[in-house]
Amino acid sequence: MVQGCTSDAGKSTLVAGLCRWARRRGISVAPFKPQNMALNSAVTVDGGEIGRAQAVQAQAAGLPPHTDFNPVLLKPNTDTGAQVIIHGRAIGNMDARRYHEYKRIAFDAVLASHARLVARHDAVIVEGAGSPAEINLRDRDIANMGYAEAVDCPVILVADIDRGGVFAHLVGTLAVLSTSERARIAGFVINRFRGDIALLQPGLDWLQRETGKPVLGVLPYLHGLHLEAEDALPRESAAKAGQRLRITVPVLPRISNHTDFDALRAHPQVELIFVPRGETPPPCELIILPGSKSTRGDLAALREHGWDDAIARHLRYGGRVLGICGGLQMLGQAVHDPLGIEGAPGSSDGLGLLELHTTLEPLKQLRDVDGRLSFEGVEAPVRGYEIHCGVSEGPALARPFAYLAHGRADGACSADGRVLGTYLHGLFDDADALDALLRWAGLRDAQRLDMRALREASLERLADIVDAHLDTDALLRLLARTPACAA
Incomplete structure (x- = not known):
C-alpha cells in the first residue's frame, strides 16, 4: 500500500x-x-x-x-x-x-x-x-x-x-x-x-x-x-511557442472531470487557461463550460462572477462556446431538480444559449460511447463516456452534436453554429474529434495529437x-x- x-x-x-x-x-x-x-x-x-x-x-x-x-x-x-x-x-x-x-x-x-x-x-x-x-x-x-x-x-x-x-x-x-x-x-x-x-x-x-x-x-x-489527475487542478501550464488558439475554462466550485481538458493542455498550438473565481476571463477564441457535480449551484456561481455577461460579450465579438455535460445543461433555458438530486428541490434559469431544458433524475446514466460528430457539416469519429443524471429536451436537440451507436443522438448545436453542447466526456482524447473541434474553434492547421498514445x-x-x-x-x-x- x-x-x-x-x-x-x-x-x-x-x-x-x-x-x-x-x-x-x-x-x-x-x-x-x-x-x-x-x-x-x-x-x-x-x-x-x-x-x-x-x-x-x-x-x-x-x-x-x-x-x-x-x-x-x-x-x-x-x-x-x-x-x-x-x-x-x-x-x-x-x-x-x-x-x-x-x-x-x-x-x-x-x-x-x-x-x-x-x-x-x-x-x-x-x-x-x-x-x-x-x-x-x-x-x-x-x-x-x-x-x-x-x-x-x-x-x-x-x-x-x-x-x-x-x-x-x-x-x-x-x-x-x-x-x-x-x-x-x-x-x-x-x-x-x-x-x-x-x-x-x-x-x-x-x-x-x-x-x-x-x-x-x-x-x-x-x-x-x-496522466489524468485524481481531483486537483493542474499545478502548472507548459510554456509553448507560437500558440494559435486560446481557450478559457471557468473553475466552477464543483467542477468535475476536468481531465477532459488534458489533451488541450498538451496540444502545442493551444493555450488553455483555467480562470479562477473572481478573476476576469481574458479574451479568447473558445469558452468551455465544464462538467459539474452541482449544476444549479455552479450556474449561480457563474452569474455571481459575471460569466453570463462575459459569455454574451464573447459571442457578440464572434467567439465560440462549448458546454460539456453540466456545461451543456447550463447553456439551456432551465435546469429543473424537482427531487433535490443535487441539493434543495427547485429550478434555475439557464444561460438561454440553446433551446433546451434539463430535468435531473435519480438514475445516473453511465456508459462508454462511440459515434460520429455531426455539427456544422463536420464528419469525424468520436469516443467518450457519459456520467450524468440529467435528461435534456428541446428543439436544439434536432441539431445534434454527435450521432452515437444505435442511432442515438447526443447534444445540440445552436442555429448559428457557434454554440455547442454535449454529454460526452473525454471527447478531446480522440485525435480525429480533437482536430475537428479545434478547426471549428478557429485553428485551421491543427497539429495532430493522440492523447491516448501520450x-x-x-x-x-x-x-x-x-x-x-x-x-x-x-x-x-x-x-x-x-x-x-x-x-
Whole structure:
C-alpha cells in the first residue's frame, strides 16, 4: 500500500508506475483504492463509476476499469456533504457526520472487493487517501491504516519534497501513528526531487538513523507527464511557442472531470487557461463550460462572477462556446431538480444559449460511447463516456452534436453554429474529434495529437523511473509479503 504524508504527494502516480512496472515483470497486478474522494470519475466495464486515477492505474496494469478497483467513491456536492457511490452505484447524499456512521457498512464493500482482487491477481497495489496522520479520522478509518491493519498490508510512505519540509512530513507522520501502524511502514519514497542527489544524501542518512526505516528511493520531478489527475487542478501550464488558439475554462466550485481538458493542455498550438473565481476571463477564441457535480449551484456561481455577461460579450465579438455535460445543461433555458438530486428541490434559469431544458433524475446514466460528430457539416469519429443524471429536451436537440451507436443522438448545436453542447466526456482524447473541434474553434492547421498514445507513453516512462530510482529488490520482497502473492 502507498500512503502519503499529504494530499497530492504523488500516491496515484506512484501506484500507476508500480502497476506498469509489475506488469512488465510478468506479475498479474491490480490497483485498489478503498475510498476515494474525487469529482473526476470513469465508467467501468461492469457499468459503474470509479475515480479516474484508478482507471489510469488499471490501464497501467493492462486491465479494463472495474468497480472493485475503487469500491467507495465520494463525490462532494457541498462543503460538508457528498454523493456516496458503493461498487459503482450512487446510494444517496450524506453529510460528513452521517457518512462517518455509515463507514462500518462501507468497509464491508471494501473488504469484499479486496477479497475478489486477491483471489484473481498475483499482487494488489493499494493507494491510500489523503494522509494517515489525520488522527481525527482514525476512528472507523477505511482509507489508510484502518484498511492496512485489517488486511495486514505493508505500507510505503511517500512525501513531496517540492512542497518543502519533507523530513518533517515523514517524521511527523510517523510520530502520530500507533505503534502497530509505525511498524507497518516498510520504507519511504521521496517524490518530485530536483537538483543534485548528493546534496540530499545527508538528509536521507539522518532520516534512516532517526526512524530506523529505509529510504526506498528518490523520484525526480517529471515534467510533461500526461496522466489524468485524481481531483486537483493542474499545478502548472507548459510554456509553448507560437500558440494559435486560446481557450478559457471557468473553475466552477464543483467542477468535475476536468481531465477532459488534458489533451488541450498538451496540444502545442493551444493555450488553455483555467480562470479562477473572481478573476476576469481574458479574451479568447473558445469558452468551455465544464462538467459539474452541482449544476444549479455552479450556474449561480457563474452569474455571481459575471460569466453570463462575459459569455454574451464573447459571442457578440464572434467567439465560440462549448458546454460539456453540466456545461451543456447550463447553456439551456432551465435546469429543473424537482427531487433535490443535487441539493434543495427547485429550478434555475439557464444561460438561454440553446433551446433546451434539463430535468435531473435519480438514475445516473453511465456508459462508454462511440459515434460520429455531426455539427456544422463536420464528419469525424468520436469516443467518450457519459456520467450524468440529467435528461435534456428541446428543439436544439434536432441539431445534434454527435450521432452515437444505435442511432442515438447526443447534444445540440445552436442555429448559428457557434454554440455547442454535449454529454460526452473525454471527447478531446480522440485525435480525429480533437482536430475537428479545434478547426471549428478557429485553428485551421491543427497539429495532430493522440492523447491516448501520450498517456501510454507516460506509463512506460513511469515504469522506467521505478526501475531506475527505486529499490526494486525491496519492492519485490514487499509484494511477496502480500496475501495475494503469498497465495
